[in-house]
Amino acid sequence: MTDLINLRSVSAAYGKGQVLWDVALDMKAGEAATVLGRNGVGKTTLMKTIMGQLPVSGGYIYVNGEEVTAMGAYQRARAGIGFVPQGRHVFPHLTVSENLEVGLAALARKGFKGPRKVPDMVFDLFPKLTQIANRKAGVLSGGEQQQLAIGRALAGQPSLLLLDEPTEGIQPNIVQQIEDALLRVRTELGVAILIVEQNLDFAWSFAERYFVMQRGRIVKQGKTAEDSAADIAKLVHV
């Protein structure tokens, strides 16, 4: 089976400062994986590089067997990558429903036949979004914005969802809701998920594979069922 996503010796840099070194990463359809590592090791850079927000300085990226290395972010979104960026990045002056509609832009992909509307399952996963549909996203609480950011990415019906610290700075009762929703996205929709997450307990129970990053490289990877979270914690925390 072709990999859903495949990175071959990918490097990336901000100006002259190289941040990613020779990263190899692959995922199959429907898989869940987590990227672990301390602050500043390049996790967010990795996500931006996969999304195409940051160009690679070396290596190749394939989505469903097709090379996307030279493609811009919008083309990768249309190739089926959904993105929930760190800090949520909702469009502050657009309403909740307008934010979701922007997510539909990803449906301008080859061969997409279905209706161009926000799927009902988004509101099913996050019922709160129905109640606040007409409010401006900029005035929402962090938890509401996060639900919106995930809903917006799902509106484009991706086959891979990238999430960069989706529970960062969110109050605990909402964190639980978001984690439950992500489980449903995986099991009910079959969307593959690559998640950067500080909460090791959740990451470990949620994902079947893990990648540990140090100084811009993937230094260890494996299956969460075969390794102990406590051992990995030593690599991830100081």
Add this chain to the structure above:
Amino acid sequence: MDAAFLTGQVFNGFSVASIYILAALGLALSFGLMRVINMAHGEILMVGSYLAYLTILFIPGPLGIFAAMLVAFIGAGLLGAGLEAALVSKLTARPLDTLLATWGVSLILQQGARDVFGATGVSVTAPAWLDGAITIGALPLPAARLFIMAVAVAVLGGLALFLRMTRVGLLVRAVNQDRATASAMGVNVRQVDAFIFGLGAGVAGIGGVVLALLGPVTPNVGQSYIVTAFLVVVLGGLGSMIGTTIAAVMIGLVMALAQIFVDVSFAQVLTLLFVVLFLQFRPQGVIAIRSRALDAE
């Protein structure tokens, strides 16, 4: 100073503001979206004026002016979109180079107009129905100036409706607020850029048509408005449509009211002083794009 004179000056202020709105909207739209300063924007106004001249040569009569606006909107819009595709889009990461390159384009367009139409200028014959004045009380309001105000209001209304109500408008607003994220959601931001640049140029083209109603069309006609248009954009808060409109009205009124007491050149000095002082107290301009989400950055 009598009340009629004062009212007349206020009317003039709004009328001048209408021209500034048409001249500045395109600049504000493209700056808001792409952070690009288009030095050739004044010459796009000029192209609009010459297109009006040509159209009215072929279609004289009462409705020629509307045909001219359509031609100028489309012609200037295509010129803008072409400029974006051929030049501006290649220089997005180099703002200073964009400034210089578009300045070069402005010189080329000025010289081109000089070669084709001559340096002396041509005049557009306004249709007869724009010649008179409508008298309200003791105050005669020139029909041409009322028409310009109506055009500005119509353009503003049309743009606002377009941005609020259409799918393309939604994508424009999204890109304006967060470019990188819009792209990650599947929005082709370069296409949106070219479209907005073209739309802004089209609006400037309409601005050129109304300029042609007020005086002769010369190769330098854009220059006399563009500096003020830049002032309007800065005062308005760099990219906000409402801010641009309010700023245009403020500058138009300050200029017109200052002329009660001083001559035109000194009124311009006072206007500049007003903008400088305003920005001292409110550096972000009339409308600042701010929110909780952006403050968290």
